[in-house]
Amino acid sequence: MSTENSDPIPVTILSGCLGAGKTTTLNYLLKNASEERDVAVLVNDMGAVNIDAELVERQVTLTDGETSVTELSNGCICCGLSNEFGRTIVELATTAEFDVLVVEASGMSDPAEVAQTVHRNRQAAFHYDLDTIVTVVDAALFHDVFVADEEVTEMTGDAKPLSDLLAEQVEFCDLVLLNKTDLITESELVDVESVIRALQPQADVQMIEHGRVDSNILIDVGRFDLETVSGGAGWKQAHQYHQEQTDNDDKSAHDSHGNGGEDRHDHHSHDHDHLHPPEEFGLTSLSYARQRPFHPDRLVDWLADVPNDIVRAKGLMWVAGRERHALNCNLAGTQVQVDVNGQWAASMPAFQQKSYREARPDLDWDEEWGDREIDLVFIGHDLNKTAIRNSLDECLLTDAEMNEDWERYENPFPSRAEEELVFDSDVEKWGVTTV
Numbered sequence: 001m002s003t004e005n006s007d008p009i010p011v012t013i014l015s016g017c018l019g020a021g022k023t024t025t026l027n028y029l030l031k032n033a034s035e036e037r038d039v040a041v042l043v044n045d046m047g048a049v050n051i052d053a054e055l056v057e058r059q060v061t062l063t064d065g066e067t068s069v070t071e072l073s074n075g076c077i078c079c080g081l082s083n084e085f086g087r088t089i090v091e092l093a094t095t096a097e098f099d100v101l102v103v104e105a106s107g108m109s110d111p112a113e114v115a116q117t118v119h120r121n122r123q124a125a126f127h128y129d130l131d132t133i134v135t136v137v138d139a140a141l142f143h144d145v146f147v148a149d150e151e152v153t154e155m156t157g158d159a160k161p162l163s164d165l166l167a168e169q170v171e172f173c174d175l176v177l178l179n180k181t182d183l184i185t186e187s188e189l190v191d192v193e194s195v196i197r198a199l200q201p202q203a204d205v206q207m208i209e210h211g212r213v214d215s216n217i218l219i220d221v222g223r224f225d226l227e228t229v230s231g232g233a234g235w236k237q238a239h240q241y242h243q244e245q246t247d248n249d250d251k252s253a254h255d256s257h258g259n260g261g262e263d264r265h266d267h268h269s270h271d272h273d274h275l276h277p278p279e280e281f282g283l284t285s286l287s288y289a290r291q292r293p294f295h296p297d298r299l300v301d302w303l304a305d306v307p308n309d310i311v312r313a314k315g316l317m318w319v320a321g322r323e324r325h326a327l328n329c330n331l332a333g334t335q336v337q338v339d340v341n342g343q344w345a346a347s348m349p350a351f352q353q354k355s356y357r358e359a360r361p362d363l364d365w366d367e368e369w370g371d372r373e374i375d376l377v378f379i380g381h382d383l384n385k386t387a388i389r390n391s392l393d394e395c396l397l398t399d400a401e402m403n404e405d406w407e408r409y410e411n412p413f414p415s416r417a418e419e420e421l422v423f424d425s426d427v428e429k430w431g432v433t434t435v
């Protein structure tokens, strides 16, 4: 039993989308784990009947019969069942005897949220240490979504598009298990690996079949490093890398960038000694920054037909007619989501704006438009940077449009925090949904 004086118990989190092979991997691990270690398992399932827990339980009964399997069903431990998840693992630590905990998250889980529960729940953080965040990837599905650019809409009954979920699960992890490699060719595998490395350059990637992995690389290895998993996403690194390049250029050339001109990068530059340009991983990146809003109509058309060399894009957008809010652009594979990121400082009440700006002395501020801006980063294969830049520039308001009444534009973009813009493939139309 874990007591007040014992060392924290290492926790390995297995995430990955529906059917990626998490249960198969877990069963393989339990069957082959060292007998010197008692493993406790928590299996989360979205449905009322936790089939995965049953499958794991059966495996355990067939092998050592020692491992305790706890189920959390009918919800997701990263959101609806987050409190219950915290309570359950604390109770486990105080009532059962085991050396390591492996959590199989549901296919819809965002591993970042699951990890945060372990961190934020003070009692859980007392009893446990995050050890490894593993994302199991279905190589064939990943290839369809990110390399072949096929529309794969099934499997997510959630508002979040599948490609977005897949990207986020890879972006927040320190070990990728590329499973089901038997279902794709060698060259497809090379493409899949390069996209994965671009999405998360700092994680280790292991190719496996049928979940056959050496438990020593993911159980009780002390791999977890918050910076690697939270700051390691390729788009964040690309963004930072471009910022630093520009900061350096600025220093040497004392150059200034105007509206609609060359790329502009601003805000806070952090010291990172291990930034990798995505180019190192065979992908290219593009940073696109402008201090001029997009025309909603033209932007919607652009988003509906994103150049297919783009694998991932993230960042903030300023859309004419939506002056209050910075909008998040979240593009993964073929799917795009736009939601509200927060309020521009420029639209805050004066006192709030003052303290916001005081806390951010590096914030770029335009006399007329304040901090409103477009700041996007794209990663993909052999990006045609000029074509992307030019086509996005065509979506910006023209000088004449800058003087129009933007409220009169037809505008499908969200205007409230609870709204998001998604493409409904059934009716082939963009629409705002309330989340």
Ligand SMILES: Nc1nc2c(ncn2[C@@H]2O[C@H](COP(=O)(O)OP(=O)(O)OP(=O)(O)O)[C@@H](O)[C@H]2O)c(=O)[nH]1
Binding pocket: 016, 017, 018, 019, 020, 021, 022, 023, 024, 025, 052, 106, 107, 179, 180, 181, 182, 183, 208, 209, 210, 211
């Ligand atoms: N061809 C092939 N099939 C695999 C492989 N790994 C797992 N499978 C099969 O894929 C299916 C789904 O595997 P699971 O382990 O249940 O996947 P999961 O991630 O736990 O799925 P959910 O619990 O639904 O999220 C099963 O039928 C497995 O037998 C693999 O490497 N190759």
